[in-house]
Amino acid sequence: DAGVTQSPTHLIKTRGQQVTLRCSPKSGHDTVSWYQQALGQGPQFIFQYYEEEERQRGNFPDRFSGHQFPNYSSELNVNALLLGDSALYLCASSLTGGVYGYTFGSGTRLTVV
């Protein structure tokens, strides 16, 4: 039974560019939440997708956007990259928008140069 799969594992982008990160949830899960984890910090909630809609959003600018597909997989898009966007981006899957049984992926390490 596959857990949460994220791709790519590492990414290097230049300031001002755009990036798309991908997440496949754990089998049986229908909700995907995205978190940003800066070095030495705890994960910070970006947004959550359930039933293909953004249900909640954390304190992140509109440069951060997302999408959920009918198969429950999700994408995180970041436009106009800043150096401060360098972080580990984590995807967590769960059921019906809750946090019980949250399963995290191993993340995508984004470096903006």
Added chain:
Amino acid sequence: QQQVKQSPQSLIVQKGGISIINCAYENTAFDYFPWYQQFPGKGPALLIAIRPDVSEKKEGRFTISFNKSAKQFSLHIMDSQPGDSATYFCAASKKAGANSKLTFGKGITLSVRP
């Protein structure tokens, strides 16, 4: 404003000892308190969690103690092993069943010396 605060920032324990990590929260609407373990290059993994109607929960070597009046909860790792060396995060959520999110502490690095 940091809603969930962890202490200490780092911890070194001898093999076989007890590791104790503390967490304080501010929002009394929180109703779900998990602890996560994270190894380098991996995502956080759920260790153990508690609801505020219970004062203590034990799973194997891991125990959560919860003090609702003090708005604090702690993780105790008994018989600590070198394999427990990792970063530990406390977190909290309200309405954990739906339309919810986790608010994490900054994490503490635990080193268990052989």
